[in-house]
Amino acid sequence: QVQLVQSGAEVKKPGASVKVSCKASGYTFTGYYMHWVRQAPGQGLEWMGWINPNTGDTNSAQRFQGRVTLIRDTSISTAYMELSRLSSDDTAVYYCAIGDVRQQLNPWGQGTQVTVSS
């Protein structure tokens, strides 16, 4: 079955960077866009961006442009999201999910808690 397994929880200081991984299995990794979505405590879902694992092309939400880097390693079917210049506002659960243009995002990873605290 299709499965996305994310890396473990992270605690970072303000100004640092965090890199979250998402390992895919059960399907052709290069066949579907990989998305990153975050959810701050008690808040809604916020889309961050996607990467096309086949070409490496990316698209990110305007508010994250310049601060988010989306990459992939096709040899190990893993996508990565790196967010730089962290602040307390970046404390959230970060999810990966697959879905092509106009498609739903399905399935989702289990989520990775990122806490930014001095």
Next chain:
Amino acid sequence: SYVLTQPPSVSVAPGKTARITCGGNNIGSKSVHWYQQKPGQAPVVVIYYDSDRPSGIPERFSGSNSGNTATLTVSGVEAGDEADYYCQVWDSSSDVVFGGGTKLTVL
């Protein structure tokens, strides 16, 4: 950028019908997907492409989309349906957009 508007909360008695709306400019021209999220869990698709239901999702869940409003309908609401629900579309810039979410409370 495209904006989706959902009511923050909807309350319904068990066995009744809950309707959760998602408003957007000419949203009827877009495909709308709906997610259910329970506390501490990742979102799960309950309706995709406006009205299609994934396998394993009860027939009680249905969707419609026309004009400026998409609607998720949950018939015969059960206690287990209590969750947050989000609508989602792709906008013209190939960005993904989520609504703000609606908390469904079963009275």
